[in-house]
Each structure stands twice: as C-alpha cells, then as structure tokens.
Amino acid sequence: MRLATLRHHGRTRAARRDGDSYVLFPHSDVGTLLGDPDWRVRAATGGGATVPVSEVDYAPLVPHPNKIVCLGLNYASHIAEMGRDVPAYPTLFAKYDGALIGARDDVVLPAVSDRVDWEAELGFVVGRTARHVPRDEAMDHVAGYTVVNDVTARDWQRRTREFLSGKTFESTTPVGPELVTPDELGDPGATPDLEIRCEVDGEVMQRSRTSDLLFGIAEILSYVSDIITLHPGDLIATGTPGGVGDGRDPKLYLGPGQVLRTVVEGLGELRNTCVAEKSA
Secondary structure: OEEEEEEEOOEEEEEEEEOOEEEEOOOOOHHHHHOOOOHHHHHHHOOOOEEEHHHOOEOOOOOOOOOEEEEEOOEHHHHHHOOOOOOOOOEEEEOOHHHEEOOOOOEEEOOOOOOEEOOEEEEEEEOOOEOOOOHHHHHHHEEEEEEEEOOEEHHHHOOOOOOHHHHOOOOOEEEEEEEEOHHHHOOOOOOOOOEEEEEEOOEEEEEEEHHHEOOOHHHHHHHHHHHOOEOOOOEEEOOOOOOOHHHOOOOOOOOOOOEEEEEEOOOEEEEEEEEEOOOO
16 A cells, blocks of 8 residues: 555645545544554555546655654664764664645755755655564564655764764755555565655756665564553654765755655655755
8 A cells, every 4th residue: 555644725634645635534634543453454444535636735644753863873784984883783863843845845955054965765665563673574574665864964063972963954855745554565574675865956866775784674663662662653764875965075954945856665755855954
C-alpha cells in the first residue's frame, strides 16, 4: 500500500493511493491511522471520497509524531567527507514537529543562517509499539518507508557539540509524499536496497544506495527501542550519504529560489522551493 496525508477542504485526511487517485479515510493523518491496531485492514479496505493525484496537496506524512529520531554519520561516504570517525553505535539526535513540511511545500531558509545544507535520507515510520525489541523481530514493527530531507543549518549545528539546534529550524524538513509499506518493495524483512538521490536546481549532489547504511533499519529500531518506547507514527530518519554542500570544496549552501529535489527509488520524490524567512 501507499498512504499519504493530504490537505483537503481546510483540514488534513489520511488517504490510500489507488492508481491515479487517493481514497480518503476519516482519520486526520497517517499517524492517527497507524494508531488503530487494525490499521492494515482498514487502510486496505476502507475509504470514501477520492481525489485525483494531480490535484492533491501533501501535508507532512505524519504531521505530529510522538517522536522524530534521526541518525547522523550513517553512510561511510558522509563520515569520510565530514572527517569523522566511524561510530561504534548509532549517532542519534531529535527534531520537533514544527520542522516538518509536506512533499511540495517551501523550505524556509532561516534568517539567522547562511549555511543551510541538504541531506537526502530514507525515512521509516513505526507501525507497532516497540520496547526492547530484538533485532530479528524489529522489521515487524515497521509500517513503511518514506523520503526525508534533513535540511540543516550547519553554522548552528556546530555552535555546540549537540546537533539539535541546526536540525530543527521551523519549516525546513520535507517528509513524504507517501508511506510505502514494506511488501511493496520486495523483502519486508530486510533494509531495502534503493537508490537515493538529491538534486539542487537539477544538478545531482548526492547519489547512493540505502543498502550502504552503516546501521540498517532493524538495528536502528531495536537500538532506539532499548532507550524509549516507540509508538505508531514515530518517524525515524536514517542518515544521509556523501555529497552534502558542507563537505565540498568550495562549500555550497542553499539560497532563495533554488529547487531541492529528493528522490528515493520506489518511494517517490520531494520537490521543495527554498524561500527566505519573512521578517517578523
């Protein structure tokens, strides 16, 4: 299945993609749908009115997850370009839901930063409550996959040893357009091997494969579940490959008017125009 959260008549609705249309559910968003223990059955068989794909307005896939957990330093190519040591354990940081935007929304470049960078990522969404989950059972807790761009203010990221301040600026993190269930991608018990790519104004900046992740999906979910209970709808971003602007010589950063395109094979694409933050 392919599920999305759409803006429709002044509110948001969860929906299932059926060919060239989306079938709307009564649930307000994908996160709310996943909170139903029978969500797979309801998502596969339920629904009402339809909206053509050509007319949809994507909201963030899960607008208000209980948690947004992100990984840094999870591709060897990115670790090398940033001059960091290979970590023995997943490098975790968090975001707040105010950072999230939809698949076609504008990325708002913070007025206080001139070093805003791109980070294409594979994201996954939790489908079942998870606490102390063994690695060999972890994939049973994955609802599906999505596309994320962890847009980062590098100057703020480096103000301290903690990443958060550079990672969670308002309206900077596109997520979507859909949640694609594991059975759509082949082996539901393994990290999918998908091309991941980021373009700025049509120029390819990042290209890799998700199979190159240092820590795979099952290992990430199991590890995080040992720290805190994961709930249906929680969003996890798995890290970015090499090719970020901050790792180049000379360095490159995003500016107003540039178009950021993020693609993960089989999951769809994000297409976001960068705009300057308006004065208060």
